[in-house]
Amino acid sequence: MKILMLSDRLTIGGAETHIFELAHALRAAGHTVIxxxxxxxFFERLRDAGFFCVSLPLDSHRPKDxxxxxxxxxxxxxxxxxxxxxxxxxxxxxxxxxxxxxLHIPLVVTAHWVFRADGWRGRLSAWGDxxxxxxxxxxxxxxxxxxxxxxxxxxxxxxxxxARYTAADHKTGYGRILHISRLDTDRAAxxxxxxxxxxxxxxxxxxxxxxxGEGDCLADFRAQAAEQNLRAGKEYIHLAGGVxxxxxxxxKGDIFVGVSAPNIVTPEMVQSMNKDAIIFAMA
Numbered sequence: 001m002k003i004l005m006l007s008d009r010l011t012i013g014g015a016e017t018h019i020f021e022l023a024h025a026l027r028a029a030g031h032t033v034i035x036x037x038x039x040x041x042f043f044e045r046l047r048d049a050g051f052f053c054v055s056l057p058l059d060s061h062r063p064k065d066x067x068x069x070x071x072x073x074x075x076x077x078x079x080x081x082x083x084x085x086x087x088x089x090x091x092x093x094x095x096x097x098x099x100x101x102x103l104h105i106p107l108v109v110t111a112h113w114v115f116r117a118d119g120w121r122g123r124l125s126a127w128g129d130x131x132x133x134x135x136x137x138x139x140x141x142x143x144x145x146x147x148x149x150x151x152x153x154x155x156x157x158x159x160x161x162x163a164r165y166t167a168a169d170h171k172t173g174y175g176r177i178l179h180i181s182r183l184d185t186d187r188a189a190x191x192x193x194x195x196x197x198x199x200x201x202x203x204x205x206x207x208x209x210x211x212x213g214e215g216d217c218l219a220d221f222r223a224q225a226a227e228q229n230l231r232a233g234k235e236y237i238h239l240a241g242g243v244x245x246x247x248x249x250x251x252k253g254d255i256f257v258g259v260s261a262p263n264i265v266t267p268e269m270v271q272s273m274n275k276d277a278i279i280f281a282m283a
Contacts, residue, residue, distance in 0.1 A: 001083040002032045004076060006096060008059040008089035011040035012214060012242040013182060015112040018134070018158060019088055020244075023051060036076065037092070041244045058092045070095050077103050084108060090115050090125055097126035108132065110156075114141045132156050165247065175207030178253030180246055183215030190259040192217070195224045198237055207236065212249050214242030 005023055010016050020042045023033045035046050036054035047053045056072045057065035073096050077085070085100055086108045087093035093109045100107040107128035114137075115125060125146060131153045133139035139155040142148050179191055191211050194201075198209055211221065218241060225237040240249065250256070 002081060003034070004080065004082045004085045005033050005035045006058065006073075006085065006087040006089070006092035007035070007037040008091055009038040009040045010035065010043035010046070012042070012244060015088055015110075016040065016042045017244075018110075018112070020046060021161070024049070027051075034076070034080065034082075036073075041242070045244055058089070058095070061091070066095065070099075074099055077105060085128075086110070087126075087128065088112065093126045093128065094124045097128065100128075106130070110134065111138050111142055114138055127152070130154065134158060165250070174254050175205060176252060176254040177201065177206055177209045177257060178212070178249055178255070179210070179257040180212040180249070181259055183211075183213040183217045183221060185216055187259070188215060188217040188221075190257060191221060194257060195221060195228065195237070198228050199232070202232060202236060208238065209236065210238045210240060210249060210253065212240045212243055212246060 003026060005019060007016065007019055010019065019035070023035060023046060026033050034052055034054060035043070036056050036058070037043060038057055038059040039055055043053055043055070054072070054076065056069045058069050060066070060069075069092075076082075077096075077099055082105055084106045085096055087096055088110050089112075093107075097107060099105075107126075108130045109126065109128040110132040111127075112134050127142070127146065127148055129152075131142060131148060133142060133153055133155045136155045139153045142153055143150060177194070179194055181187060181191060183191055191213070194209060194211065198206075201209065211225075218239065222239045225239050228237050229235045243249070
C-alpha cells in the first residue's frame with residue numbers, strides 16, 4: 001500500500017514518536033509511507049531515514065496557511081495514487097476528510113488525546129472511515145462525545161521494539177532516578193514535585209535525577225535544578241530538554257518515574273509521600 005501519513009507537526013512528543021515508529025514498521029512490512037506535516041525534530045529524523053517528507057503548515061489556524069495546506073493536500077492526493085490516508089491530529093483530519101470523500105480514498109484517523117468536543121472544535125473534528133484510539137478510555141470518550149458508532153472505533157495498544165529496548169546491558173542499581181515527560185504546565189506536576197523532593201531523595205540514597213522533556217516549564221525547572229545543585233555542591237540534577245531518542249537515558253536510569261494522567265497527581269499529594277511511595281503514585 002501507499003500511505004499518506006499526516007500530522008499537525010512532527011516535534012518531540014508521544015504521538016510524534018508513535019508516528020515515527022509506525023512509519024518505520026510499515027516500511028519494513030513493504031508499504032510506502034509519505035509523511036506530511038509542519039517541520040520538527042521527528043520530521044528531520046524521518047527524512048534522514050530516507051522517507052520522502054512533505055512540509056505543509058498543518059499546525060496553523062491562520063486562513064492563508066489553511067488554504068495553502070489544503071491546496072498541498074489536494075495536490076498530493078490527486079497525484080500520489082495513495083491507497084489510504086492516515087491522519088494523526090485534528091486539523092489535518094478536518095482538512096483532508098472532504099478531499100478523501102471526493103476522491104474516494106479511505107481515511108483512518110488516530111485519536112491520541114481527548115480533544116474538546118464543544119463549539120467549533122467539535123464541528124471541526126473528522127474521524128474518517130475508521131478511528132483508532134490509543135487507549136480504551138479515549139475510545140469511550142469518542143463514542144460519548146462525538147456519537148461515533150462503536151464498530152468504527154478500534155482501541156490499539158502501543159508497544160515497544162523489544163529487540164532495541166533490552167535490559168541485557170543494564171547495570172543494576174537504585175540510585176539514578178529518571179523521569180521522561182512533556183514539561184508543559186498541564187502535565188509537569190510530577191517533574192516539579194521531583195525537583196522539590198530532590199534534597200530528601202539525595203539524602204535517602206539517590207545519586208542523580210535526570211528529567212527529559214521540553215515544554216513551557218523547562219526554563220523554570222532548569223533554574224530550580226541549578227539552585228538545588230548549587231546548594232548540594234554538586235551537579236546531581238540534570239535537565240536534558242527534548243530528545244528524539246530516549247534509549248541512552250533509559251540505559252542509565254535505575255528507577256523510572258512515569259506519569260500518564262497529569263491532573264491526578266498534584267504537587268501537594270507528592271510532597272506528603274515518602275521517597276519509596278513516589279514511584280508508585282506517579283506510575
